[in-house]
Each structure stands twice: as C-alpha cells, then as structure tokens.
Amino acid sequence: MFLPTTIKEVRALGWDYIDVILFTGDAYIDHPAFGAAVIGRLLEAEGYRVAIVPQPNWRDDLRDFTKLGAPRLFFGVSAGAMDSMVNHYTANIRLRSNDAYTAGGKAGFRPDYAATVYCQILKRLYPHVPVVVGGIEASLRRLTHYDYWSDCLKPSMLIESGADLLIYGMGERVVQQVARAMRNGYNAKLLRKINQVAFVADRSYVERLDPATTKILHSFEECQQSKRAFGENFVEEELLSNVMEPTTTLVEQVGEKYVVVTPPNTTLTTEELDHSFDLPYERAPHPRYRGKGDIPAWEMIKHSINIHRGCFGGCAFCTISAHQGKFINSRSERSILAEVEKVTKMPDFKGYLSDVGAPSANMYLMGGKNKDACRKCRRPSCLHPKLCPNLDNNHRPLLALYEKIRSVKGIKKAFIGSGIRYDLFDDSPYLATVVKHHTSGRLKVAPEHTEDHVLNLMRKPSFSMFEQLNRDFKSICEREGLRYQLIPYFISSHPGCRECDMKALSERVLGRLHFDLEQVQDLTPTPMTLSSVMFYTGENPYTGEKVFVARSQEDKRRQKSYFFRDNRTANAPQRGGNRGNKGAERSTKSGAKAGAGTKSGTRKFQYKPIKK
Template structure:
C-alpha cells in the first residue's frame, strides 16, 4: 500500500481543510465514533459517498459537548447542510449494558476509552448545531436515527418517545443505508433546489406543520397510523402501529406512512429498492484509506477497527426477520450482494497492507450465509409483506443455494497471500439442515458446512439457536430447536470423519418475551443433556424497531394483539439467567428449591443428579458475563470487536 498523506483522509480540522486548498465546505459531518476511514464504518461511507458527488466534505468525530462547544463552530458553516450520526451503534447500546449499567469500554473510541460519546448523541449534536447555526439544515442518519424514526419505546428512560426528529430539531432524517437517498438529495441541491423544498425523496422522514400542504406523489399510496398521543394513551394502540411500520419497511413497493405528532405530521417516505450489485460494489470501492485517522496514533488502538481490520463484508440485509433484531429495520430484508470480482479486489487490497500476516478475520455480513440469495420469481417478492423469508418456514420462492458462497470462499483462499480466511459472522445453521431447508440440495448444504468446518473455523463454530422452547422460538421467528439437534448430528459426523476436534458453541437468550423461568430450566436441562456447559448468556435488551421491544413495553403482540407475558423486573431477569449456570456451586440450592416449587423434579434430576460429573467444577470457575452481554440485535457489529473469549 502506497504511503498515505494526511490529505488522504477527509479533513477533521481547519488545518486539514487548508491542506486540500479549500476555502469553504459543502457538508460537515458529526459522528459519535472516532473517524476510521473504512467501508465497515458508516460515517466514513457517507463521507466518501458525498465526496464522490463532487462535494467538499469534512468530518468532526466525537465532538466535545462538555466545553465551550468549539468543535461545533471551528469549521464554520457548510454551504449545503450538516450531517449527524450517533455512530455505528445506538449510543445507548454503546454506553450501557442490558442492566442499564455503564459500560467500561467503548469499542469505537481509541483505547476503548469511555466518555467521548454522549447519551442520545444524535439529538445532542443536532440541538447544538441548530442553536449555533439556526439557518443551516441538519440531516440526521445512522442506526440511532433510523431505528427512532417513529414513535418508539426507549428502554433506558423507560418512556415512549416520538420520532427523533422532534427531540433533535433536525430538518430531515435518512433511514437505512444512506447511499441512494443522499445521491438524490445532493442532485437536487446542486440544481439549486432549496433544502426545505426537498420532501419527496425515498427513504427520508420529515415533520410537516399541520397547516402545510402534504407533498404529492402520484406513484405512492399512503397509510396513516395512530398518532403519538394515542400511543401514549393506549399501549395496545402503540402495538398495532408496529405491524404497519414493519411491513412497510420491508416491502419493495411500500406505502408512505403518516403519523400525527402534536401539531405536526410525521411523513415517512417509502424505502428505495434494494441496491444493485453495481451500486453496492461502487460503495465498497471508494478511495478509503482503510485506516483510523492519524490523529489517534498516540491515543491507542480503536478496538472495533482492530477486529475488522482484515475482514470483508460481502453483502447487506437479512431475511431472517428475528423479532429481537433490528438488522432488517435498518438494512432491509432483501439481500444486496457484492460481485465476486469486487470482493476479490478488496482481498487484494488487504493482502498488500504492510501488516497483513495472511489471515482474514471474517468473510461475512449480517448473517454469514445469505450471500447472493434472493427470490426465484421477482414478481412474488414484489407483492410480499412477510417480515421474514424463513419463518415459520423457508419460502418456496427463496433461492437458498450456498454454492456461490462456497465458490467465493474458495476463490478468496486461492489468493497467494491468503493463508486462511475465517468466518466470524453468525452462520444460520438452520439453513444448513435439509429437514428445514427442504428446497435446497442436501449435498450442497453439506459441502458448504464441510467447507466452513475444515477451512474457515479455528477450534470453535458458534451458532445461535437462541432458545429451546418452541413457543418462545415461534415468537422469536426462529425454527424449532429440533433443527439444532439435526445440525449437531451433521456437525458431529463431519467433525469425526475429518478428525477436526472442533467445538460447537451455541448461544441463547434469557428474559425474552414469552419466556418464563420453567423455559430456562428446560433450556438448561436439554443443553446439558447434549453435553454443553454454557459459558455466556445474552440478556434481552429492548431496542427500538423490533417486535420483541413492542411486546416488552406494551404487553401485546403487534400482529395478533394478544397479550404476551414478559419478564421485566430485575429479580425475574436474574432468576432466568441463573439457570444458564446450573453448574456453579452458588446456584445449586436455588435451582433445587425453584424446581421443587415448580414441580419439575424431572428437570432437577437432569441438572443436579447425585454423583454428577459437573459437580467437580469449582465455584466461580466459569466467568458469568451476563452483565456485559451486548444486545443480540446489534450482534453483527459487536462480534467484530469482541475478544476471542467473548466474541459473538
């Protein structure tokens, strides 16, 4: 890789602006993350996209909100607009764990230091900018804005909140992946259209004064959901809204959504169609340095960057539709895949980095094995309203061939400088089971599984069945646990025949809606019976824009409006998670007493039988990581920077 100069990064200071010879800026971005110029970091992608449209762009990473606010005025006013994002993760997820306790590390900050990102960062930054520069438009985006675009429940304040446009005072919100709407916004601004007149761009959200005329678009159908005030007054009404929101978010041809918020009207324009291969290739092949800005050289490594430094993202989107996950709400359920040629060009770029040792840490995406998968007959997908393509069963119109992905892995490994490529992203093990994936070629599925196990795993294969209870799994939109048994049979067969000595590591969730203490006891007993001693537990964390969060707050399932019980007190949560650690000495008496009260002596005999080999474990031998568990709905991002021991 050629030696890089400071001007290779987007400027972050006036000095760097002058190095480029600029006397003014078109757009200034503010981000809750440190600036890493890499395609896995959203703020960098947006900056490079805007730059590719001929704009002069600067970025202010992690501006100080505790001093005289100099960071918000040091670059002056941009000609077009300010862009604001809280970062690659919702700031509240970055700052707090499932028990609302402050995290000890921020993976998107040098040295993992905390305190550089405020709570509700998008709102904080936007309000400061509107106060300092009232006449300059503010455009917000990123995952925090995207998931808070409509009335939502905020777990950390335990309140129902209106669209983030209300609290942030921003002029416009871009939801989802920003390349397509930004292209059209910039095109209109460059033609001289005033920012406040831009109101019919897809994938944008605006607040309209009630006396204003509703923008017309003859190509869109409209739907109005219950007002914010009505949601505040009735939890069931709030729940009923979400069915419309989720379905319209995942349609190829969606309706425009309106919602009354006080004396204004929220307008959510329909999303863009899924990015084409050419479009997504172009986004990943912008002139990134692939490095953190040099300003951080003396502050220590950025953990998130260190984990994805030698990884490659091959697609966006996820058609799983899990009820606890926000991926489809942000990236969409339809898969946008890069071409093999584009991926291989990135492999070549990484392979020629001076510190590359021959090992790629991940070739993946939100789910590792959805590359190139799409509907066989596009017209069927065009009319689909289902939030998931694989729940309760795999859609007969879905092409789940793993052959393109297997071939991609093999092509990557053929690179002369690649010694080994790992799959660090989560693999949907259920799609590798012919009994569940009935339309797929069984041999093809086995070929993929064998490819992963023999060439792309280091000691442990981690998958996420999430639970063992069928009622809980149904609500999660996950398949029956029996398919995990089927997958384990195939795993064991390959493991033994190839003499691999790999471990299969399953991940599970506690405290999920519909889950009761008895379900966790069943989970503990069944997994123990399979030979697993679970090491980590994910505590359910409600985050905006998921079915499970709507249920957690309202008590109603948004699709059926039937009541669903959810563990909410700390006592309930702690008791559920204790079943995971049945082998810990301090939990045994409690488990024995609880199961006797439930009349489940059958489970007691499985978990704590006399002369049990597990009793040899000393108290505290296995670390309980419950309090530091990261919400599974942003698992893909967090997986990239966890240590090996904690990786998800």
C-alpha cells in the same frame, strides 16, 4: 489521504469552503465498515468537499462544533455504528466501562442519545443551516418508539432533535440525492420528494398527500394512551418496510406537527454497492489517534470482508432487517476479491481473514425465485414460521466464492466469523466446507432458546434443528480429525420466556448436551423491533395475544442465572456478560447509581425538544 478533521487539514487542502461537515459519535476510521467514512467518500466522489468531526466534545464551550464553521450545503449527523444507548449501557442499565469505537477503548466520548444531542447543538449554533441526521440510532427512532432506558414511549427523534431531515436505512443513494437537491440552497419541496427520508410537516402538507399511497398511523398521543395502538403502528411499519417495491408514505401526528416518512428505496444495485466498497479508503484510523491506543472495533474488522447486506431472517429482537432491509444486496465477486487483495497488502496482515461474512454469513446472492411473488409478499421473514417455498437458498455461488478467496495469494485461511443460519442449508456441502476450510476452531450459531413457544415469538426455528446441526458438526469433525467447538448464542428474558423456560433450557443445553455457555445475553429491547414492542405492550401485536414479560431487574437476573452450571438456582449471583463481551456486565459506580429512581430500575433521560 484522509478526509480533513481540523481547520489545519482543511487549509492544507487549499479549501476556502466546505460543502458538507459530518459529525459522528465514533472515532474516524477510513474504511467501508464505518458509516461516516462511507458517506464522506461517496460525497467526495461526487465532487463535494467533505470534512468529518469525530466524537465532538458536547460538554465544553462547543468549539468542536464551530471550529470548521458552517458548511455550504448541510451538517450530517450520526451517533455512530451503534445506537449510543446500547453502546453505553448493559441490558440491566449499568454503565459500560469501555467503548469499542473509541481509541484505547475508553468510554465517555459521546453523549447519551448522541444523534439528538449533536443535532440540538448544531441547530442552536447554526439555526439557518440544514441538519441531516442518519445512522442506525436515528433510523430506528424515526417514528414513535419504546425507549427501554427511560421506560417510556418517545416521539420521532425529529421532534426532539430539531433536525431538518432524517435519512433512514442504508443511506448511500439517498445522501447523494439530498446533496444534489441542496446544491442551490435548502429546498424543502425537492427534499420531500426523495424516497427513504423523514421530516416534520404541517397539516396543510399532509392534506395534499395522495390518500391512495398514504397511511395515517395512530398519533403519538394515541400510542401513549393505548398500547394496542402502538402495536398496530408497528405492524404497519414492519409490513410496509418489507415490500420489494414500496410506494406507501407513512404519516404520524405528534401534537400539532406531522412526521412524514417517505417509502424506502429499492435495494441498491450490485454496481452501486460495489462502488461504495471500491472508493479510495485509507483502510486505517485517522493519524490523530496515534499513541492513544487501539480502537477495538477496528482491530476486530480490519482483516474482514463484508460480502452482502440485508437479512431475511426477520428475528424479532434484531434491528438489521429494520435498518438494512430483508432483501439481500450482494457485492460482485470482482469487488470482493479486489478487497481481499487490498487486505493481503496491509502491513500487519499475517494471512488470516477474520471473517468473510455479513449480517448472516450464508445469504449471499439469495432471493426469491419468482420476483412477481416477492413483489406481492409482505412477510417479515423468509425463514419463519418455515422456509419460503419461493426462496432460492442455493449455497453453491457462496461456495464458489469461498474457493476463489482461498486461492488468493497470501491467504492462509479465511474464517467465517458471522453467524450462520443453519435453517437455510440446502443439499450442498456447505457445512462440511465451512468446518474444514473456514473455521478457526469455533463455529458460531444462534439457536437463542430451546422452548418452541419462545422461539416462535423470536421468529427462530425449532431447537431440534440445532440438535441436528450439533450431530452433523460432530460427525464432520470426527471424519476430518478436528477438535472444533460449536458455539451457540442464547438470550434470556425475551418476551414469552418465564423462569421455568430458562430452567428447561438449562437442563437441555447444560445437562443433556453438555455445553459450557459463554455467548449469552439478557435481552435489550431496542427501538423498532418486535421484541421491544412485546416488552412494552405485553402482547403480540400481530395476534393480540398476551405475552409474559420479565420486567424487573431481579426477574431478568434470575432468568440469566440459568445459563451457568454452578448458578442454576434463581437466587445465585449473576455471572457473565453480554454477547461477545465477557466483561460487559461489570458496572462502574456511576452505572450502579444510574439504575435508581424508576419503577423498573432505569434512569430517566430527557432532552428539551427544539421548536421548529
């Protein structure tokens, strides 16, 4: 049975009240890959009555926000599985014509800055009902951040949204604690003791915090006046978020208010993660979408298995480690194999798992050999600038898991669709096993660039490692009689990358290595990433060194043109799309208009903050 989405469904359950109502910018798919379903099922397992309002209409009389009334405990809000601005706009600020998280792939079913808009509406309609916001959009906007789409710094989304509490990172453990703290009504004192939350406080509260475990960041106003101050804030945030056993509370002043961010939780235990995946999901879109077309995101993942969370790669442009953390949180073999069995029983399953993966495919059960050394470490990456000597990169447990998955009745092939970190390989036959048993014909990896100074800013390994991988891949394919392709991902316009660097990439990859590139993208600077900080400040916040930035849309177009054989002159027309979506760069007329009006061709988006 699905969680209810309408008053009719609520009445059919015989409920006379709802404890928690969740609002999400995605279609409701009852599956562990979708946040609203996970949070809803977790709270349901704790005995709460939970309803979901997917993709509420924010343009009309707001009946979607009032149809279920007020919940007994709180409203939960998420923009969805993706940041709404990344979902809506290409890297050159053109409006996308589709949305993978909507029935029929249709665009226009969520607003820009969806989490903020939903919170504002709920606080206006129900000023006395607590609003708790979470998900990746809120998580990466919990403090002052650079907003690429309006080309300016924005304060914590708590200030603009009016939300009472923000849960950052993966929220399973936290949301259960929040619900328990609200059983008898909103209790700020209890809620502020919970780890991994952010909230707005006054000066008197901040003055009572323990100085030994509190870090006062530069204020929002100081960051507006000084790009160096903004960069320093980021360094503190990133280093403190990568501590194994964090204890530091962050405080950032915004006007007369203070945004307080409590320390992140330790990683979920295997038992906690298994519980999240083992809940009684329907593993399907809600029946309300019948006849409205396929939901592309669901079609892509419905026959896939997620084996772990977290990533210790620490890539400068990636939000995964900022949101999920750098410490790997692996599921048990029992839980994984049980899910494989469930997938084999799906009526449309033909024997092929589309992906057995995670943020990075080959980090299952990996971590530090000496945990005491990990407790002292604050490195954002365990792989850059070189592989940490304390890292246990043993691939054999993962190979054993693959073998067990292959032996499950009904499995013809289990593909690895997630990106593989080839700089993590050990002396095991991992690559040969993946090529022989787990490749659909195309193996995806992400060298991202060829030039060392750009790769260093990206926190990626030397391109020579990719060249060695290419040789090994060809050798394995030749030995096994396979005609498979290696598919590399590349990024243009990353801070530090000049047009001459793109020319060098083109000559090396298209020329010497003879690749035809399809998985390419222009950088989108997303909040709370090192790349976005360098893009905004023009310097590396860790060293203070100046960094070249291709800011204008023309500069970015010229850089991207080098990805294509018939388009290696700077003035040639742009072709191709964003990573994984060949049509993503095609814009609508409204998208073209949205690019006008600011110095960098971006549109200004502004929402009035709610006074608290």
